[in-house]
Amino acid sequence: MTRSGVKLNESTSIHVLASDLGIRLTVNPVGDIVALCHRKVEKFLVDLENCSKPSELLSLVANKLGTIFVEIRSDADLQQVVEEYVNRGELVFATLPDELTHEVFGITLKLVNRGRFDLPYVSIIDCRGPKASRVYFTKWHELGHLLILTDQRRFAFKRTHTLHEYKSPEESLVDVLAGEFAYYSPMVKPLATGEISFEAIEAIRDELCPDGSMTSAMIGITKAWPGPCLLIEAALAHKKAQGDSLQAMFGFITAPAPTLRAVNVMPNEAARRQGLQIFRNFRVPQGSIISRVFTGDSFHGEARENLNWWKASDGTQLPNMPILVRARRIRQSVHALVVPISAPR
Numbered sequence: 381m382t383r384s385g386v387k388l389n390e391s392t393s394i395h396v397l398a399s400d401l402g403i404r405l406t407v408n409p410v411g412d413i414v415a416l417c418h419r420k421v422e423k424f425l426v427d428l429e430n431c432s433k434p435s436e437l438l439s440l441v442a443n444k445l446g447t448i449f450v451e452i453r454s455d456a457d458l459q460q461v462v463e464e465y466v467n468r469g470e471l472v473f474a475t476l477p478d479e480l481t482h483e484v485f486g487i488t489l490k491l492v493n494r495g496r497f498d499l500p501y502v503s504i505i506d507c508r509g510p511k512a513s514r515v516y517f518t519k520w521h522e523l524g525h526l527l528i529l530t531d532q533r534r535f536a537f538k539r540t541h542t543l544h545e546y547k548s549p550e551e552s553l554v555d556v557l558a559g560e561f562a563y564y565s566p567m568v569k570p571l572a573t574g575e576i577s578f579e580a581i582e583a584i585r586d587e588l589c590p591d592g593s594m595t596s597a598m599i600g601i602t603k604a605w606p607g608p609c610l611l612i613e614a615a616l617a618h619k620k621a622q623g624d625s626l627q628a629m630f631g632f633i634t635a636p637a638p639t640l641r642a643v644n645v646m647p648n649e650a651a652r653r654q655g656l657q658i659f660r661n662f663r664v665p666q667g668s669i670i671s672r673v674f675t676g677d678s679f680h681g682e683a684r685e686n687l688n689w690w691k692a693s694d695g696t697q698l699p700n701m702p703i704l705v706r707a708r709r710i711r712q713s714v715h716a717l718v719v720p721i722s723a724p725r
Contacts, residue, residue, distance in 0.1 A: 388556075391549035400530040410553060417527045417557055421564075434564050434589045438519060441561070445526040447488060447501035449519055452480070452508060461504070469493040480506050486518040488525060501526065516592040517558055524557035562592060563600025572605045576717055578680075578708050598715060599646060608651040608720055613644040614664050614674065615713040619693055640664040640674055643713075656720055658690050658698065665689040673707040674714045682706040684721060 388394050388410045398409035406412055421437070424444045431437055442449060452458045458477060465473035472489055479487055488503040503522040507515050528550075547555070571584045578598075585597035592600075602611040616638040645660045664670050669683035687701035702721040707714050 388549055388552055393549050394553060397528060397530075397550065397553075401528065410556065413528060413553065414556065414560055417524075417560070420527060421561065432567060434562060434567055435516075435591060437561065437564055437567070438516075438523070441523050441527075442503070442519070443499075445501070445523060446499045447503045447522070447526060448499055449503050449505055449522075451505045451515070453512075454508065465502070468495075476504060480504070485511050485514055486522045488522045513593045514596075516589065517562055517596045520558035520562045521554055523561070524554035527557060528554070559596075559599055559603065562596055563589065563604055565604040568601055568604035569606060572601065576602065576605050576607065576609050576719060577706055578715075578717065602646065602717070603648050605648055606650060608654045608656050609648050610651055610656060610658055610716075610718040611646045611648075612642050612658060612670070612716040612718060613713055614640055614670050614716065615643045617641040617643050617661065619661060619663070640671055640714075654720060655699070656687070656701065656703075656718070658687070658718065659692070662690050662692065665691075669705050670707045670714050670716045673709050680706075680708045 389408055394409050394413075395405065398413055399405070401413065401416060403409065403412045403416065421441060424440055425431055425437075427444075428436070428440050431440055450461055452461065458480065462473050462476050470489070470491055470493060472492075476487070484506065486503060486505050488501055490501055491498060494500060503519065505515055505518050505522070511518075567588060568584060571587065572580075574580065581597055581601045582594070584601050585592055585594065589597070598611055602609050617640075618636065618638050619641070641664060642658055642660060642662050645658050647657055651657065664674075665685075668685055668689060669681045672683075673679065673681050683705055685703050685705050687698045687703050690698045704719050704721050705716055707716040
């Protein structure tokens with residue numbers, strides 16, 4: 381688990397946060413914080429016996445953590461929210477137009493002049509333009525901040541950033557929490573039967589949380605799937621050594637052409653136990669269906685392959701393991717589901 385090359389479990393700020401939350405020092409503070417948040421959510425669920433969908437869980441957790449969601453769908457909505465809260469003496473809301481830049485998806489503010497029936501927080505969710513596709517994840521991100529809020533930590537603006545912007549260790553941790561609960565495993569697993577596929581993921585998303593994006597569904601449902609699976613995003617990229625050297629190049633030097641690489645790889649827990657892994661930034665084998673879907677006319681395909689097709693730049697080869705690869709092209713990248721093929725009995 382990394383962010384900008386810094387391992388979250390080695391981050392000083394994450395260790396301090398764990399200590400503030402009453403967690404003793406361990407080598408896995410991220411896992412301990414996630415487990416603590418799971419226990420909190422399990423306690424919330426005691427009060428709502430029939431909660432069976434992540435969208436219902438979202439409303440429950442928001443209420444328990446003391447926030448309401450205010451969705452901004454137009455500039456007029458934003459102006460109306462600013463005027464309403466400023467007129468109530470919440471002067472910090474006057475900064476919202478400046479705070480909600482194209483890089484910022486959500487902000488949670490603490491009220492200073494609460495009415496008798498007001499919850500203590502307001503989570504502003506920017507739904508304008510392309511941000512609309514991430515509304516569901518943004519809401520969970522804002523709740524993630526509240527799940528790890530402690531008395532020792534002063535509450536301030538909390539923002540949900542774009543995927544390509546640098547994030548602090550705490551922001552990255554909150555993304556981990558959002559991923560844990562956006563597709564809550566106990567609600568997904570009863571529907572996660574048979575072989576995983578893009579069609580199965582879409583069916584589960586449509587039943588449990590149609591408001592969620594397909595990207596968040598792929599991540600959350602793959603993670604909760606009981607059988608071993610890797611989720612890969614492949615796109616044109618340079619190998620790490622080239623990427624580092626390119627930053628120091630002058631403009632007159634011709635940069636090497638990027639190649640198709642596994643820019644993001646997410647194994648679920650069952651895959652880790654079985655040893656199914658493809659490392660981030662490995663070059664995609666030319667014969668793989670992933671490569672053929674990326675360069676061909678078809679937007680999807682599947683094929684039986686072998687894990688040992690994948691090699692590091694130094695020639696290191698992954699172990700012999702028959703795999704089934706399902707690939708789907710989405711704009712300038714390919715998403716792939718990789719599962720092991722059991723030997724015939």
